[in-house]
Amino acid sequence: MNSSHQFDEIAPTWDSDPVKVARALAVAEGIRNRVPLTRQMHALEYGCGTGLLGFALQACLGRITLADSSPGMLATLDEKIAAARSSNLHSMKLDLTSDPLPAERYDLICSLMTFHHIDDTGGLLRDLFALLGSPGYLCVADLDTEDGSFHGPGFAGHNGFDRGLLEHAAQAVGFHSIEFATVFHMSKPDSTGQTEFPVFLMVAAK
Numbered sequence: 500m501n502s503s504h505q506f507d508e509i510a511p512t513w514d515s516d517p518v519k520v521a522r523a524l525a526v527a528e529g530i531r532n533r534v535p536l537t538r539q540m541h542a543l544e545y546g547c548g549t550g551l552l553g554f555a556l557q558a559c560l561g562r563i564t565l566a567d568s569s570p571g572m573l574a575t576l577d578e579k580i581a582a583a584r585s586s587n588l589h590s591m592k593l594d595l596t597s598d599p600l601p602a603e604r605y606d607l608i609c610s611l612m613t614f615h616h617i618d619d620t621g622g623l624l625r626d627l628f629a630l631l632g633s634p635g636y637l638c639v640a641d642l643d644t645e646d647g648s649f650h651g652p653g654f655a656g657h658n659g660f661d662r663g664l665l666e667h668a669a670q671a672v673g674f675h676s677i678e679f680a681t682v683f684h685m686s687k688p689d690s691t692g693q694t695e696f697p698v699f700l701m702v703a704a705k
């Protein structure tokens with residue numbers, strides 16, 4: 500289900516979509532409001548794309564490793580890190596569906612709109628649990644269950660997530676104190692008007 504070549508192509512113009520920028524800012528605010536972030540924390544953003552979420556959180560954290568499987572996304576991200584002279588942001592090529600687990604352990608892992616691209620949600624949650632120190636926090640933002648119209652025909656990923664099922668999957672690998680909130684709304688035109696796509700934020704503790 501890895502569609503990194505598709506992301507390679509759109510990476511250079513990713514940040515020109517104001518909805519994507521606003522979405523990352525809203526999710527960052529949701530994380531700041533729910534997790535006691537400190538400048539001592541080392542965070543991992545998994546499926547970071549061009550790093551919109553990581554950039555929005557960087558002032559509250561000590562260090563952020565921004566990981567993605569798409570070389571194009573990482574090239575755009577590296578340009579942004581260099582332009583901003585950000586010494587606390589570092590990129591990493593990582594695909595947990597095929598790469599070994601990195602040795603580093605993190606205080607916080609966040610992920611925005613990436614879970615729906617990865618087939619084995621349980622396996623991903625297991626890997627992210629292993630990558631967290633204890634105590635540690637996992638923050639996942641993604642779409643609620645939708646009818647497939649968000650991506651349209653041909654998309655092979657998840658059509659959003661049922662919150663109850665995702666909570667159960669997170670509990671099954673060891674997470675606790677799991678909470679959900681709606682932190683952003685997207686909408687797309689359809690034949691009858693507009694379809695709404697709420698974005699949830701799940702915060703889970705290790």
Ligand SMILES: C[S@@+](CC[C@H](N)C(=O)[O-])C[C@H]1O[C@@H](n2cnc3c(N)ncnc32)[C@H](O)[C@@H]1O
Pocket residue numbers: 500501502503506519523545546547548549550551552566567568569572593594595596610611612613616617
């Ligand atoms: C919808 S984009 C979201 C990017 C960014 N989080 C944002 O919200 O702007 C999904 C991202 O997940 C990445 N991705 C997809 N499958 C992945 C995998 N197996 N491992 C790591 N990253 C993956 C893609 O390359 C892409 O950058």
